[in-house]
Amino acid sequence: GESVGLHLPTLSVQEGDNSIINCAYSNSASDYFIWYKQESGKGPQFIIDIRSNMDKRQGQRVTVLLNKTVKHLSLQIAATQPGDSAVYFCAVTFSGGYNKLIFGAGTRLAVHP
Amino acid sequence: GAVVSQHPSRVICKSGTSVKIECRSLDFQATTMFWYRQFPKQSLMLMATSNEGSKATYEQGVEKDKFLINHASLTLSTLTVTSAHPEDSSFYICSAPPMGYGYTFGSGTRLTVV
Numbered sequence: 274g275e276s277v278g279l280h281l282p283t284l285s286v287q288e289g290d291n292s293i294i295n296c297a298y299s300n301s302a303s304d305y306f307i308w309y310k311q312e313s314g315k316g317p318q319f320i321i322d323i324r325s326n327m328d329k330r331q332g333q334r335v336t337v338l339l340n341k342t343v344k345h346l347s348l349q350i351a352a353t354q355p356g357d358s359a360v361y362f363c364a365v366t367f368s369g370g371y372n373k374l375i376f377g378a379g380t381r382l383a384v385h386p
Numbered sequence: 387g388a389v390v391s392q393h394p395s396r397v398i399c400k401s402g403t404s405v406k407i408e409c410r411s412l413d414f415q416a417t418t419m420f421w422y423r424q425f426p427k428q429s430l431m432l433m434a435t436s437n438e439g440s441k442a443t444y445e446q447g448v449e450k451d452k453f454l455i456n457h458a459s460l461t462l463s464t465l466t467v468t469s470a471h472p473e474d475s476s477f478y479i480c481s482a483p484p485m486g487y488g489y490t491f492g493s494g495t496r497l498t499v500v
Contacts, residue, residue, distance in 0.1 A: 307488055314496065316392070316479050317430070319488035362429060364489075371443075372418065372483045376430045 285383045292350040294380045296363035299344065303367040307374070308337060308348045310359045317362060320348070350382075358384045388414050390482050392492025399470055399499055407465045407495045409480035415460035416482045420489075421453075424477040436463040470499040 286292050298306075304325040309317035323330045323337045323346070330337050336349040350357055363377040389412040399405050409419055417438045422430040434455050435443040442455035452474075454466040467474055475498050481491040 305484075309491075314477075314494070316481075316491035316494045319490075322487055371435065373432060373435065374420065374481070374489050375432065376422075379429050 282378070283381045283383065285385060286353050288353060288355060288384055288386050290353055292348075292353045292357070292382055292384075294348045294350075294361050294363075294382065296346050296348075296377050297344055298346070298363075298365050298377075300365070300367050301341075301344065303344075303365040305366045306337070306339060306346050307364045308335075309362045309364060309376075310357075311362060311379075312359045317364075320361075353382070353384050355384050355386065358382055388482060388490040390480060390490045390492045392480055392495060394495060395493060396496045397498070399497070401471055401499055402469055404466055404468045405470055405497060407467075407478055407480075407497075409463045409465070409492050411461045411482055414482070416463070417460060418483055419457060419463035420481045420483075421455060421463075421465050422479045422481065424479060424494075426477075430479060433465075467497065470497070472499045475499045 307322040308320040310320050311317045321332045321335050321337050323339050328339050334351045339346045360379045360381050362379045364374045366372060366374050391410045391412050393408050397405055419436045421433045423433050424430045432445050433448045436455045436457035438457045438460055444450050452468055454468060457463045477494050477496055479491055479494045481489045
Protein backbone atom coordinates (compact mmCIF):
# COMPACT_ATOMS: atom_id res chain seq x y z
CA GLY A 274 0.00 0.00 0.00
CA GLU A 275 0.88 3.64 -0.08
CA SER A 276 2.36 5.48 2.81
CA VAL A 277 2.99 9.14 2.81
CA GLY A 278 4.97 10.89 5.50
CA LEU A 279 6.35 14.25 6.33
CA HIS A 280 9.76 15.10 7.67
CA LEU A 281 8.74 17.87 10.07
CA PRO A 282 5.63 17.92 12.23
CA THR A 283 5.91 21.67 12.92
CA LEU A 284 7.60 24.56 11.19
CA SER A 285 8.00 28.03 12.65
CA VAL A 286 9.02 30.87 10.37
CA GLN A 287 9.26 34.61 10.51
CA GLU A 288 6.88 36.65 8.44
CA GLY A 289 8.45 37.40 5.10
CA ASP A 290 10.73 34.37 5.10
CA ASN A 291 10.37 31.49 2.69
CA SER A 292 8.91 28.22 3.99
CA ILE A 293 9.69 24.73 2.77
CA ILE A 294 7.52 21.79 3.72
CA ASN A 295 8.64 18.31 2.75
CA CYS A 296 6.86 15.06 2.04
CA ALA A 297 8.00 11.53 1.26
CA TYR A 298 5.95 8.83 -0.39
CA SER A 299 6.57 5.14 -0.81
CA ASN A 300 4.69 3.96 -3.88
CA SER A 301 6.64 4.42 -7.07
CA ALA A 302 3.35 4.16 -8.99
CA SER A 303 2.18 7.43 -7.44
CA ASP A 304 1.37 9.74 -10.31
CA TYR A 305 -0.57 12.69 -8.97
CA PHE A 306 0.46 14.84 -6.04
CA ILE A 307 -1.46 17.58 -4.31
CA TRP A 308 -0.72 20.01 -1.51
CA TYR A 309 -3.57 21.08 0.73
CA LYS A 310 -3.89 23.72 3.41
CA GLN A 311 -6.22 23.09 6.31
CA GLU A 312 -7.31 25.66 8.83
CA SER A 313 -8.82 24.65 12.13
CA GLY A 314 -12.31 23.20 11.79
CA LYS A 315 -12.36 23.42 8.01
CA GLY A 316 -11.96 21.06 5.11
CA PRO A 317 -8.71 20.92 3.11
CA GLN A 318 -8.13 23.72 0.65
CA PHE A 319 -6.33 23.00 -2.62
CA ILE A 320 -3.02 24.80 -3.01
CA ILE A 321 -1.19 23.29 -5.94
CA ASP A 322 -0.78 19.99 -7.71
CA ILE A 323 1.74 18.26 -9.91
CA ARG A 324 1.71 15.17 -12.05
CA SER A 325 4.49 12.65 -12.29
CA ASN A 326 5.56 13.83 -15.75
CA MET A 327 6.73 17.12 -14.24
CA ASP A 328 9.32 17.98 -11.62
CA LYS A 329 8.35 21.55 -10.83
CA ARG A 330 5.24 23.65 -10.90
CA GLN A 331 4.72 27.19 -9.77
CA GLY A 332 1.70 29.07 -8.55
CA GLN A 333 1.19 32.34 -6.84
CA ARG A 334 3.87 32.44 -4.10
CA VAL A 335 3.97 28.63 -4.06
CA THR A 336 6.15 26.12 -5.84
CA VAL A 337 5.96 22.35 -5.74
CA LEU A 338 9.02 20.27 -6.50
CA LEU A 339 8.83 16.58 -7.26
CA ASN A 340 11.79 14.21 -7.12
CA LYS A 341 10.62 10.83 -8.29
CA THR A 342 14.03 9.28 -7.88
CA VAL A 343 13.89 9.61 -4.11
CA LYS A 344 10.08 9.77 -3.88
CA HIS A 345 10.03 13.20 -2.36
CA LEU A 346 8.07 16.35 -2.92
CA SER A 347 8.19 19.74 -1.32
CA LEU A 348 6.07 22.84 -1.06
CA GLN A 349 7.81 26.17 -1.06
CA ILE A 350 5.96 29.25 0.09
CA ALA A 351 7.60 32.56 -0.73
CA ALA A 352 7.34 35.58 1.56
CA THR A 353 5.31 33.69 4.14
CA GLN A 354 2.46 35.66 5.64
CA PRO A 355 0.50 35.26 8.90
CA GLY A 356 -2.45 34.07 6.83
CA ASP A 357 -0.35 31.11 5.73
CA SER A 358 -0.44 29.70 9.26
CA ALA A 359 -2.25 26.37 9.01
CA VAL A 360 -1.60 22.65 8.68
CA TYR A 361 -0.29 21.56 5.30
CA PHE A 362 -0.80 18.09 3.89
CA CYS A 363 0.61 16.38 0.88
CA ALA A 364 -1.66 13.85 -0.72
CA VAL A 365 -1.01 11.35 -3.48
CA THR A 366 -2.90 9.08 -5.73
CA PHE A 367 -1.57 6.40 -7.99
CA SER A 368 -2.48 4.56 -11.13
CA GLY A 369 -4.62 1.58 -10.31
CA GLY A 370 -5.61 3.14 -7.01
CA TYR A 371 -9.23 3.85 -7.97
CA ASN A 372 -8.59 7.58 -7.56
CA LYS A 373 -8.11 7.15 -3.83
CA LEU A 374 -6.28 10.11 -2.35
CA ILE A 375 -3.92 9.23 0.49
CA PHE A 376 -2.79 11.94 2.88
CA GLY A 377 0.50 12.48 4.61
CA ALA A 378 0.78 13.20 8.33
CA GLY A 379 0.70 16.98 8.02
CA THR A 380 2.98 19.86 8.99
CA ARG A 381 1.81 22.76 11.09
CA LEU A 382 3.19 26.05 9.81
CA ALA A 383 3.37 28.84 12.36
CA VAL A 384 4.22 32.27 11.03
CA HIS A 385 5.53 34.76 13.56
CA PRO A 386 5.53 38.54 13.06
CA GLY B 387 -15.44 25.38 -10.02
CA ALA B 388 -16.71 22.20 -8.40
CA VAL B 389 -18.43 22.76 -5.08
CA VAL B 390 -19.16 20.12 -2.46
CA SER B 391 -21.63 21.01 0.26
CA GLN B 392 -21.52 19.04 3.51
CA HIS B 393 -24.11 19.15 6.29
CA PRO B 394 -24.34 19.46 9.19
CA SER B 395 -21.17 21.29 10.11
CA ARG B 396 -21.51 20.30 13.75
CA VAL B 397 -23.62 17.70 15.51
CA ILE B 398 -23.82 16.48 19.08
CA CYS B 399 -25.60 13.23 19.72
CA LYS B 400 -26.17 10.87 22.58
CA SER B 401 -24.32 7.61 22.80
CA GLY B 402 -26.25 4.84 21.07
CA THR B 403 -28.04 7.05 18.56
CA SER B 404 -27.36 7.37 14.84
CA VAL B 405 -26.23 10.42 12.92
CA LYS B 406 -26.49 11.09 9.19
CA ILE B 407 -24.04 13.33 7.36
CA GLU B 408 -24.84 14.54 3.86
CA CYS B 409 -22.46 15.45 1.08
CA ARG B 410 -23.83 17.09 -2.05
CA SER B 411 -22.14 18.01 -5.30
CA LEU B 412 -23.73 21.32 -6.20
CA ASP B 413 -22.65 21.98 -9.76
CA PHE B 414 -21.54 18.63 -11.06
CA GLN B 415 -22.45 14.99 -10.95
CA ALA B 416 -20.31 12.63 -8.94
CA THR B 417 -20.43 8.89 -9.49
CA THR B 418 -17.88 8.51 -6.72
CA MET B 419 -17.38 10.27 -3.42
CA PHE B 420 -14.80 9.67 -0.72
CA TRP B 421 -15.32 9.79 3.03
CA TYR B 422 -12.53 10.64 5.45
CA ARG B 423 -12.23 10.77 9.21
CA GLN B 424 -9.82 13.05 11.00
CA PHE B 425 -8.99 12.87 14.69
CA PRO B 426 -7.51 15.94 16.43
CA LYS B 427 -3.99 16.77 15.33
CA GLN B 428 -3.96 13.86 12.92
CA SER B 429 -4.21 13.43 9.20
CA LEU B 430 -7.21 12.53 7.10
CA MET B 431 -7.80 8.80 6.96
CA LEU B 432 -9.79 7.42 4.07
CA MET B 433 -12.76 5.43 5.35
CA ALA B 434 -14.62 4.45 2.23
CA THR B 435 -15.50 5.19 -1.36
CA SER B 436 -19.17 5.61 -2.16
CA ASN B 437 -20.31 4.56 -5.61
CA GLU B 438 -23.55 5.79 -7.14
CA GLY B 439 -25.96 2.94 -7.56
CA SER B 440 -23.76 0.29 -5.98
CA LYS B 441 -22.19 -0.72 -2.70
CA ALA B 442 -19.55 1.39 -1.06
CA THR B 443 -15.98 0.18 -0.86
CA TYR B 444 -14.58 0.30 2.64
CA GLU B 445 -10.96 0.61 3.67
CA GLN B 446 -9.42 -2.09 5.80
CA GLY B 447 -10.44 -1.82 9.42
CA VAL B 448 -13.54 0.30 8.84
CA GLU B 449 -16.74 -1.31 10.10
CA LYS B 450 -19.30 -1.47 7.31
CA ASP B 451 -22.22 -1.95 9.65
CA LYS B 452 -21.24 0.99 11.77
CA PHE B 453 -20.55 3.48 9.01
CA LEU B 454 -23.35 3.11 6.50
CA ILE B 455 -22.73 4.83 3.20
CA ASN B 456 -25.39 5.48 0.60
CA HIS B 457 -24.92 7.09 -2.79
CA ALA B 458 -28.44 7.07 -4.15
CA SER B 459 -28.05 9.84 -6.71
CA LEU B 460 -25.33 11.52 -8.72
CA THR B 461 -25.38 14.53 -6.41
CA LEU B 462 -25.80 13.06 -2.94
CA SER B 463 -23.75 10.73 -0.77
CA THR B 464 -24.56 10.12 2.88
CA LEU B 465 -22.63 8.67 5.79
CA THR B 466 -24.60 7.36 8.75
CA VAL B 467 -22.77 6.65 11.97
CA THR B 468 -24.90 4.03 13.66
CA SER B 469 -25.02 3.38 17.40
CA ALA B 470 -22.52 6.14 17.94
CA HIS B 471 -20.11 5.99 20.86
CA PRO B 472 -17.74 8.63 22.25
CA GLU B 473 -14.83 7.08 20.38
CA ASP B 474 -16.65 7.90 17.13
CA SER B 475 -16.30 11.59 17.92
CA SER B 476 -14.25 13.00 15.07
CA PHE B 477 -14.19 15.31 12.09
CA TYR B 478 -15.76 13.67 9.05
CA ILE B 479 -15.02 15.04 5.59
CA CYS B 480 -16.24 14.08 2.14
CA SER B 481 -14.60 14.75 -1.19
CA ALA B 482 -15.21 14.34 -4.88
CA PRO B 483 -12.68 13.13 -7.45
CA PRO B 484 -10.82 15.65 -9.59
CA MET B 485 -12.78 17.99 -11.78
CA GLY B 486 -9.95 19.53 -13.73
CA TYR B 487 -7.52 19.74 -10.86
CA GLY B 488 -7.41 18.64 -7.28
CA TYR B 489 -10.07 16.94 -5.26
CA THR B 490 -12.85 19.09 -3.91
CA PHE B 491 -13.61 18.70 -0.25
CA GLY B 492 -16.64 19.45 1.83
CA SER B 493 -16.31 21.73 4.82
CA GLY B 494 -16.43 18.83 7.24
CA THR B 495 -18.71 17.70 10.07
CA ARG B 496 -17.62 17.81 13.68
CA LEU B 497 -19.33 14.91 15.43
CA THR B 498 -19.37 14.84 19.22
CA VAL B 499 -20.91 11.83 20.93
CA VAL B 500 -21.82 12.36 24.58
